[in-house]
Amino acid sequence: MHCMRSTKSAEKNLGDTLFYKSYEMNNTKVLACADKEIIGKTFKEKDLEVTVEESFYKGQELDEKKLGELLAEHNSINLFGNKVVEIAVKQGFLMEADIIKIAGIKHAIILKV
Numbered sequence: 001m002h003c004m005r006s007t008k009s010a011e012k013n014l015g016d017t018l019f020y021k022s023y024e025m026n027n028t029k030v031l032a033c034a035d036k037e038i039i040g041k042t043f044k045e046k047d048l049e050v051t052v053e054e055s056f057y058k059g060q061e062l063d064e065k066k067l068g069e070l071l072a073e074h075n076s077i078n079l080f081g082n083k084v085v086e087i088a089v090k091q092g093f094l095m096e097a098d099i100i101k102i103a104g105i106k107h108a109i110i111l112k113v
Contacts, residue, residue: 021059031074035081
């Protein structure tokens with residue numbers, strides 16, 4: 001017996017899996033967004049060590065549509081996590097070449113000038 005998961009219900013539940021915080025610094029709107037399951041964790045690769053700080057990323061939950069709106073509104077964007085980065089790619093804000101991986105977790109920074 002095969003078990004199939006609906007993409008529709010997975011998208012519907014993104015609010016349970018993504019968090020964001022919005023900041024304003026020197027007339028620049030800054031967005032920090034991360035996948036829920038990696039918040040508070042530290043990732044190490046070679047000489048690099050990064051902690052996905054709860055104080056920076058964990059604010060409000062969001063869905064894919066809201067993420068698209070926030071990506072369009074902000075000038076400086078910090079994305080951490082495979083789900084959030086893939087949504088940004090899908091919506092045309094990033095290309096695969098813009099993404100790095102740290103211990104297998106996708107990370108991207110978008111700066112609009």
